[in-house]
Amino acid sequence: MAAPYDEAAWSEEAARRVWGGAVPLQVHLHDADVTALPPPPPFPTLGPRIGYLPLLIPVIKAHFSNTLPPGVDTVWFEYKGLPLKWYVPIGVLFDLLCADPERPWNLIVHFRGYPSEILSPCEGEDSVKWTYMNSLKEATFIITGNSKSVMNMSQADQIALWESVMKVNLDGYKNVSTRLKLGPFEEDGLVQTPSVERQQSSDEPESPGSGKPCRVPVRLYVRSVQEDLEDIEDAIPLSDWESVSYINRPFEIRKVEGRSYITLEHALQTLLPEFFSSKPAIRADDSQHVEALDSPPDDSDITNSSRSSQEVEQASVSLREADIAKKAKVKLVRVQGIELDMDIPFLWVANNLKNPEYYLHISVYVGKRKQ
Secondary structure (H helix, E strand, O other): OOOOOOHHHHHHHHHHHHHHOEEEEEEEEOHHHOOOOOOOOOEEEEEEOOOOHHHHHHHHHHHHHHHOOOOOOOOEEEEOOEEOOOOOOHHHHHHHHOOOOOOOEEEEEEOOOOOOOOOOOOOOHHHHHHHHHHHHHHHHHHHHOOOHHHHOOOHHHHHHHHHHHHOOOHHHHHHHHHHHOOOOOOOOOOOOOHHHHHHOOOOOOOOOOOOOOEEEOEEEEEEEEEOOOOOHHHOOOOOOHHHEEEEEOOEEEOOOOOOOOOEHHHHHHHHOHHHHOOOOOOOOOOOOEEEEOOOOOOHHHHHHHHHHHHOOOOOOOOHHHHHHHHOEEEEEEEEOOEOOOOOOEHHHHHHHOOOOOOOEEEEEEEEEOOO
């Protein structure tokens, strides 16, 4: 007889697998930074999927310290000639850039010549921490309607939360993050009774099931590849970031009587109608934020989310997106390195495969016909 399904146990196991996930890296020092012969061997290490490349700099620099040129370090990474966005989680970069998963993932590290025309400035750990906390505030606003639970965190809790992320300490993270009351996302219980509404203070953060529609923070990375590919593994490596659309588009769930659970496929059809539908279209009540992948999230994202939550925005698809939609077909969807069954419940994915800043990161490959 099969053991009964224990949702809490499965969720705990999923969280530990997400936090324990890592990309095997082999980091090579760029030839221009080599000042001694023979050149140093590459540095093997594990990059936590939920982590960020700048957080690996101390151990990488220690390995190459005897051969670095004099001067001020301006560390950055590249893959096959493409400078890597430091504020995108390592796992997302790997899923997005390696159509055919490369193990180990061979990266080149530079200590000079920072490509400021391509990458936003990075001051190491401080920049990553700021970006993480800002994304957490934005996600909190999307989920609850305000970011007060993050803004009101004590300095000690902020430090403990960040250190748990930096050190990939799930237990430490849970000790602090549970106080934010940001989950789990629930498909039921979205309608609040008037008596409960009257009892709830307007300043109190709302949980996902407290009456307002459930809103899931989602970040999509849409990469264009050749439409005539027989195997996605044969995709031409990215030479620039123009072929990637970076999209913040919260997924909103309203309680509908008699509706079965929402699948990942349905969620993606709603989130990316320009790619999953025969015609590019977005409902007038969809909130969205689309931008080039050229800068880390900032406070403008929270402002945009605020406007969309306070008034219904007229949603539109840019001419560029509409043009892509006429020539595009979805070829691959990855979450946490997994090509998921499209029938899987979307809220299970959101609850169990999200990153520590409460965003669900989804990499999507779309085949684009030649002009």
